[in-house]
Amino acid sequence: MNTATIWRTTLAQLDTTPIDELTKTWLQDAHLVELSAETLHDIAPDAAEQGLLAFTLQVPNDLAGEIIETRWQNLLEDVLKDVLGQPALLIVRPPTQAEPVAETMPPMHEREQEPQQAPRPGHQARSPHTNHNTSNAYYDTAPARPPTQSEFSYSSASPETLEDWENEQRANMLAHNRLNPRYTFDAFIVGNSNRLAHAASLAVAEAPGESYNPLFLYGGVGLGKTHLLHAIGHQGVQTGLAVLYVSSEQFTNEIVNAIRYRTTEEFRAKYRSVDILLVDDIQFIAGKESTEEEFFHTFNSLYEMSKQIVICSDRPPKAILSLEERLRSRFEWGLIADIQPPDLETRMAILRVKADLLHYHVPDEIIAYIASRVQTNIRELEGCLNRLMAYQQLHRVELTMDVARSAISSLGTDNREPTLNSRQIAQAVADYYHISLEAMCGKQRDKYIVTPRQIAMYLIRQETSTSLLEIGQLFGGRDHSTVLHSCEKIDRTINVNQNLRREILAIRDQLMRE
Numbered sequence: 136m137n138t139a140t141i142w143r144t145t146l147a148q149l150d151t152t153p154i155d156e157l158t159k160t161w162l163q164d165a166h167l168v169e170l171s172a173e174t175l176h177d178i179a180p181d182a183a184e185q186g187l188l189a190f191t192l193q194v195p196n197d198l199a200g201e202i203i204e205t206r207w208q209n210l211l212e213d214v215l216k217d218v219l220g221q222p223a224l225l226i227v228r229p230p231t232q233a234e235p236v237a238e239t240m241p242p243m244h245e246r247e248q249e250p251q252q253a254p255r256p257g258h259q260a261r262s263p264h265t266n267h268n269t270s271n272a273y274y275d276t277a278p279a280r281p282p283t284q285s286e287f288s289y290s291s292a293s294p295e296t297l298e299d300w301e302n303e304q305r306a307n308m309l310a311h312n313r314l315n316p317r318y319t320f321d322a323f324i325v326g327n328s329n330r331l332a333h334a335a336s337l338a339v340a341e342a343p344g345e346s347y348n349p350l351f352l353y354g355g356v357g358l359g360k361t362h363l364l365h366a367i368g369h370q371g372v373q374t375g376l377a378v379l380y381v382s383s384e385q386f387t388n389e390i391v392n393a394i395r396y397r398t399t400e401e402f403r404a405k406y407r408s409v410d411i412l413l414v415d416d417i418q419f420i421a422g423k424e425s426t427e428e429e430f431f432h433t434f435n436s437l438y439e440m441s442k443q444i445v446i447c448s449d450r451p452p453k454a455i456l457s458l459e460e461r462l463r464s465r466f467e468w469g470l471i472a473d474i475q476p477p478d479l480e481t482r483m484a485i486l487r488v489k490a491d492l493l494h495y496h497v498p499d500e501i502i503a504y505i506a507s508r509v510q511t512n513i514r515e516l517e518g519c520l521n522r523l524m525a526y527q528q529l530h531r532v533e534l535t536m537d538v539a540r541s542a543i544s545s546l547g548t549d550n551r552e553p554t555l556n557s558r559q560i561a562q563a564v565a566d567y568y569h570i571s572l573e574a575m576c577g578k579q580r581d582k583y584i585v586t587p588r589q590i591a592m593y594l595i596r597q598e599t600s601t602s603l604l605e606i607g608q609l610f611g612g613r614d615h616s617t618v619l620h621s622c623e624k625i626d627r628t629i630n631v632n633q634n635l636r637r638e639i640l641a642i643r644d645q646l647m648r649e
């Protein structure tokens with residue numbers, strides 16, 4: 136493998152690591168250069184015995200060098216080790232440091248007595264395998280080379296100090312908080328079934344950390360828990376607070392990665408710097424020891440700083456079996472509010488709002504008809520409306536009660552046996568786009584495969600109760616955040632792209648006929 140391939144493979148593996156986006160961009164622009172055997176021997180005389188491979192990583196600017204060296208070097212060496220199958224030593228080299236000139240220098244062990252230049256502030260010398268202290272002094276003596284074009288373009292867009300970078304991380308967290316723009320308080324219909332949960336969420340959004348902490352919301356599938364969580368988040372963002380929305384699956388993955396790549400410091404720093412932490416589906420952390428442990432400490436730190444924590448679950452804390460007692464009792468410290476299935480009136484109000492948002496005129500009697508057929512799950516209620524719209528548009532008929540009846544009865548309702556499964560949907564999408572199911576569920580990243588794959592994920596999410604994790608598994612072991620991203624992307628795109636909307640309607644229609 137040449138160094139370009141090694142680096143490309145390494146970058147591909149970084150997708151699942153906790154490295155922040157800006158650093159990833161720097162790494163995309165970095166170049167890996169293998170160190171000559173002589174140079175390596177000078178730096179680490181026993182390298183050959185250890186089977187150590189060594190590289191310099193030329194990074195685009197000094198701050199990138201500082202951050203990558205102090206925060207991510209261990210992780211990069213670990214990933215390189217995975218890629219190469221043998222231990223790797225990485226020397227991070229910003230533009231102000233030049234190529235190693237070991238051949239012209241005395242061996243390291245002879246130079247150890249020489250006075251070394253003081254390291255730059257924040258430049259902690261470290262080394263899992265050898266003495267990096269020496270390597271820094273080593274480069275600092277060498278002349279600087281002029282920056283390349285990409286370094287020039289980077290320096291204007293990049294933060295200049297570590298503090299700038301940390302502020303940027305916080306700003307990034309605000310910008311990429313994954314809040315669904317449709318899930319606001321304004322779009323949430325209040326009825327008897329969710330009044331307490333709504334009021335508590337509003338109170339928390341208006342005075343985070345002050346009224347109910349933690350706020351624990353629970354209720355059945357598709358009843359609006361996530362919607363309320365996001366609504367709190369939106370309000371926090373509007374007042375300039377750092378909001379982090381995370382599913383417990385995502386939290387678990389992050390902690391697993393942090394342990395694996397020895398980046399628990401970064402993990403903690405991230406979670407402890409938020410003003411509002413929103414955690415969805417907490418029931419999934421039960422029984423996962425390290426995750427529970429880390430969540431316990433995160434919880435305590437935020438709580439002590441009076442930062443707001445909001446947690447959702449499909450059941451109350453007491454019913455989450457195998458949850459550690461100390462967590463359960465903490466979840467009960469604040470307010471626990473349940474959400475019940477909506478009554479007929481609320482279901483009708485929800486349908487009316489959703490139809491208006493779609494600019495779809497639905498007569499009241501049809502709204503009442505759908506609301507009476509779908510009684511528990513609001514996601515299903517929305518699905519029914521969407522499918523009715525698809526049916527009507529595809530058949531090009533006027534929306535009458537008879538049409539609604541035949542559309543809904545051909546779809547079935549809450550009481551039916553589930554007729555569609557993930558595989559059927561995936562197959563229908565693959566057939567529609569004339570690609571193979573294997574390719575769509577595989578690793579290929581060509582656009583003609585990626586878009587159908589995202590559509591399939593979106594439809595499975597809409598039409599079945601398959602979890603993000605399960606959908607990810609169906610599509611080649613992708614993680615839940617990739618699935619979520621895909622669903623959100625399609626959700627956004629169909630609002631602006633008529634063609635895509637039509638294609639999805641056609642696939643739905645095909646599925647209904649099956």
Ligand SMILES: Nc1ncnc2c1ncn2[C@@H]1O[C@H](COP(=O)(O)OP(=O)(O)OP(=O)(O)O)[C@@H](O)[C@H]1O
Nearest residue numbers: 322323324355356357358359360361362485513514
């Ligand atoms: N009261 C409501 N008003 C308007 N829309 C609602 C309401 N409750 C739920 N919805 C809508 O129903 C859909 C499902 O809601 P949401 O995803 O919040 O449910 P959930 O309780 O988190 O479900 P799950 O347990 O499956 O994650 C969303 O599109 C949401 O906007």
